[in-house]
Amino acid sequence: MSEMSKIVRTISNIIFPFIMIFGLYVIAHGHLTPGGGFQGGAVVASGCVLLIVAYGSIWVFDRIGIGKLSVFESTGAVGFIGLAFLGLILAGVFFKNFLVGSNIIFGNIPQTLSTDSNFNTAGVLPLMNFAVGVKVIAGLFVIVLVMAYASCSKEWKK
Amino acid sequence: MIFNIPFIAVVAMIFIGLYALLFKRNLVKMVIGIIIIESGVNLFLISLGYRWFGENGGVVPIFTNAPSEVVNNAPQSMVLPVPQALTLTSIVIGVAVLALMLTLVMHIYRHYGTLDVRKIRRLKE
Amino acid sequence: MSLRTIVAAVTFTILAMFFVFTALYLSFGVPKATQMDDYIILNTQKETGTNSGVTSVVFDFRGFDTIGEATILFAAVSGVIMIFRRLKK
Numbered sequence: 001m002s003e004m005s006k007i008v009r010t011i012s013n014i015i016f017p018f019i020m021i022f023g024l025y026v027i028a029h030g031h032l033t034p035g036g037g038f039q040g041g042a043v044v045a046s047g048c049v050l051l052i053v054a055y056g057s058i059w060v061f062d063r064i065g066i067g068k069l070s071v072f073e074s075t076g077a078v079g080f081i082g083l084a085f086l087g088l089i090l091a092g093v094f095f096k097n098f099l100v101g102s103n104i105i106f107g108n109i110p111q112t113l114s115t116d117s118n119f120n121t122a123g124v125l126p127l128m129n130f131a132v133g134v135k136v137i138a139g140l141f142v143i144v145l146v147m148a149y150a151s152c153s154k155e156w157k158k
Numbered sequence: 159m160i161f162n163i164p165f166i167a168v169v170a171m172i173f174i175g176l177y178a179l180l181f182k183r184n185l186v187k188m189v190i191g192i193i194i195i196e197s198g199v200n201l202f203l204i205s206l207g208y209r210w211f212g213e214n215g216g217v218v219p220i221f222t223n224a225p226s227e228v229v230n231n232a233p234q235s236m237v238l239p240v241p242q243a244l245t246l247t248s249i250v251i252g253v254a255v256l257a258l259m260l261t262l263v264m265h266i267y268r269h270y271g272t273l274d275v276r277k278i279r280r281l282k283e
Numbered sequence: 284m285s286l287r288t289i290v291a292a293v294t295f296t297i298l299a300m301f302f303v304f305t306a307l308y309l310s311f312g313v314p315k316a317t318q319m320d321d322y323i324i325l326n327t328q329k330e331t332g333t334n335s336g337v338t339s340v341v342f343d344f345r346g347f348d349t350i351g352e353a354t355i356l357f358a359a360v361s362g363v364i365m366i367f368r369r370l371k372k
Contacts, residue, residue, distance in 0.1 A: 233317075
């Protein structure tokens with residue numbers, strides 16, 4: 001796919017940071033409001049696909065190698081499984097929430113049936129939200145990029 | 159009978175998807191039919207967990223900034239949370255299957271030159 | 284109208300009657316067994332520390348399903364890249 005005109009490229013440059021900040025807000029506040037890792041990751045991946053459509057898939061594929069994106073996705077997956085195994089090593093049960101009640105990070109416990117919202121709660125859940133969000137962003141971006149690049153090669157039968 | 163509208167919508171979606179899958183000849187239209195069936199099944203799974211309460215219906219099971227009459231009757235005024243978590247997983251599985259199906263359709267078009275199902279028959283070399 | 288079309292239409296009509304009868308028979312909004320979900324809603328803030336019922340079910344009470352879902356995403360991305368490997372210049 002070739003690139004689009006200058007007006008389209010300028011507007012997508014301006015609007016992409018807002019989409020990314022909204023997606024990161026949905027990922028980070030997954031334990032207080034509706035949202036979480038999968039939903040926020042889909043929002044940020046849609047913003048990245050906007051850049052593919054505006055700049056052309058050949059230019060984006062030549063600048064961003066698949067190797068770096070593969071490292072990104074593997075970091076997310078290893079982080080998620082590593083947090084589950086840390087629960088086995090530190091507390092004795094696989095997948096245990098070992099940061100609730102302790103005072104290292106994210107350790108408060110809200111009172112039962114209270115309606116306040118404190119960001120410092122919910123143990124190991126925000127870290128898992130970030131790991132899954134990174135994995136979903138890299139996965140959906142690579143799928144769309146590879147399919148858009150392969151659709152304009154020179155070997156298509158007419 | 160007027161309140162079973164989500165279930166009637168599920169039946170309509172499944173039958174539209176089955177018609178598009180069985181009676182069309184283009185490969186892309188058959189893929190769209192599979193996606194419509196999968197959306198209908200997701201709607202059915204999430205409308206099994208609804209619970210009536212009061213005059214405005216059930217509320218999402220989140221305690222942040224909830225009104226006071228929802229918090230006072232705590233389990234009876236909130237919708238069941240487990241079907242919503244299972245529907246999330248089902249939607250992600252649908253996206254993965256759609257990506258693989260479209261990749262195979264692109265590969266078939268590159269090899270045969272046509273998307274008509276009745277002309278793709280032999281193993282070409 | 285060939286014979287195939289008539290047989291398909293009759294089968295569709297019989298199947299549609301079964302489905303519509305089931306859709307009118309189910310009760311919408313009155314679930315029959317709610318003991319597990321009532322326990323989850325009442326004890327979310329004490330055991331997990333989060334205000335949201337849905338996130339605690341996805342990541343803490345039923346975390347094995349999320350591990351399986353992450354594996355499926357990874358397998359789909361691997362399959363897409365592997366099919367288009369010969370086209371890279």
